Amino acid sequence: MDRAPVSHAPVDREEVLARLRRDPDVEAPDLVAVDATDRLLLDTAAGALAGPGRVVVVDDSHGALTLGALASGATDVRVHQDLLVSEQALARNAERTGLTGRYRSLPLTAELLDGATLVLAQAPKALDALRELTELAAAAAAPDVVVLVGGRVKHMTLGMNDVLRTGFTDVSATLARQKSRVLVARDPRPGVAPSFPRCRRDDALDLDVCAHGAAFAGTRVDDGTRLLATALAGAAPGARAAVDLGCGTGVLAAVLARSRPELAVTATDQSAAAVASARATLDRAGLGRVRVTRDDAAAGLPDASADLVVCNPPFHLGAAVVTAAADRLFAAAARVLRPGGELWAVWNNRLPHRAALRRLVGPTRAAAHDRRFTVSVSTRR
Structure with a gap:
């Protein structure tokens, strides 16, 4: 009431x-x-x-x-x-x-x-x-x-x-x-009914992607996420716990959980629409075991609790193009990773993230790239 x-x-x-x-x-x-x-x-x-x-x-x-x-x-x-x-x-x-x-x-x-x-x-x-x-x-x-x-x-x-x-x-x-x-x-108008979340099949990933209206990229898999998803097969092979940091619609969490049943996966995002979308995507894929949380820069996750973090960080705050939001996520990844753990991130080639990753996380190398995006691997010192 x-x-x-x-x-x-x-x-x-x-x-x-x-x-x-x-x-x-x-x-x-x-x-x-x-x-x-x-x-x-x-x-x-x-x-x-x-x-x-x-x-x-x-x-x-x-x-x-x-x-x-x-x-x-x-x-x-x-x-x-x-x-x-x-x-x-x-x-x-x-x-x-x-x-x-x-x-x-x-x-x-x-x-x-x-x-x-x-x-x-x-x-x-x-x-x-x-x-x-x-x-x-x-x-x-x-x-x-x-x-x-x-x-x-x-x-x-x-x-x-x-x-x-x-x-x-x-x-x-x-x-x-x-x-x-x-x-x-x-x-x-009379008779208008809510229609979200909406779901669409991504044949390349063999995944139904579900999204509420405010979720980044909606039911489409953006090019950066797709490049990172295809590169994850070799990520931290001995990992026991992984975090999809800034999970969006949960695509990366789904790829990890489906391909590695032994891996405990947490998907986290500060967007309410993203969290609801990720839950819908994962439930539809039969991956309800993935933990989904609403959190700001993984603040609720313990230090040194993960072996693998995957991240497609934002580069806009409103209409402004800034690196501060990505740097916060990189610092969060460094905090939750165990020594020797890996951060797999994807970012636009024109952004100066490599230096920040080396400074905030550790040694960084490129694992994949195309005309627009780079997938980097940073190893926690």
Whole structure:
């Protein structure tokens, strides 16, 4: 049963937003805790936030939307953040601003959207992520719900409007402000039903790949993962425990577990969509013995507990190309590997990862490469 909304004294929104930080997320030039899209979404929703209603916030990067909504007068706020580090940043920022306990975090399911009258969402990179949200909102939200999806103009496409129209009859766009824009969807279509996770057969890997909307590459196996998967036959032949670090849809974990039944495999990712997708992929392959966890950079795994780590690290944070996210995963691999254990990683040839791998893990060599990607093997010192 939902808790009854509790009234609180008003809080100055600008004062709240000024106190937000990215911590514990990666810091890099041009990365901020509150951006122009957050502010445009909050301004567009200001009238609805000041009145009664059930507010749902989706993919709030560091808490600006959630805490800004609370400061604007919202009393019933539910939140879904795909990335664990975003959940952690929101929690820390709520503590900084005295707003701890004023919102509820939930998975991306019908329960999250049940009876929602307002949805605030940062536009996802993948259209399927927007499609999953659209289906859930159309099926579960209140008939008078207003869905606001904001993003940078240069990253928004007409395809986003088309996706929203699959769930709503009235879709429009606000004027741009500070290079951001908000899409507005109203009037849910009847009969819309959730369709995720979706699965597709990969004949080359003899594997059904299942994915929720926000999972990287969806049901497709990206080229880097495919190159690494084909190179793993010779990886750490005496290994007893392996970790798929940043597992995505679980393809590498499935390849390892299926080819080496004696190997104890853990798949871990900080993305809720990735974890749910990996579980679906592994269950469909009859590999339910693989442990799947949501974790940030393997923080929940013991030191020196694995003989083999496989990793296809991200190289984007939002729209920025940075190496900090990959370096965190390489450092995590070094921590969980036993001395002599191996990190098998794949990365774009133009990225300077070899030096970081040598510094953070140990001696590094190339095991495979093609025109775009290199598979490297780093041995833990």
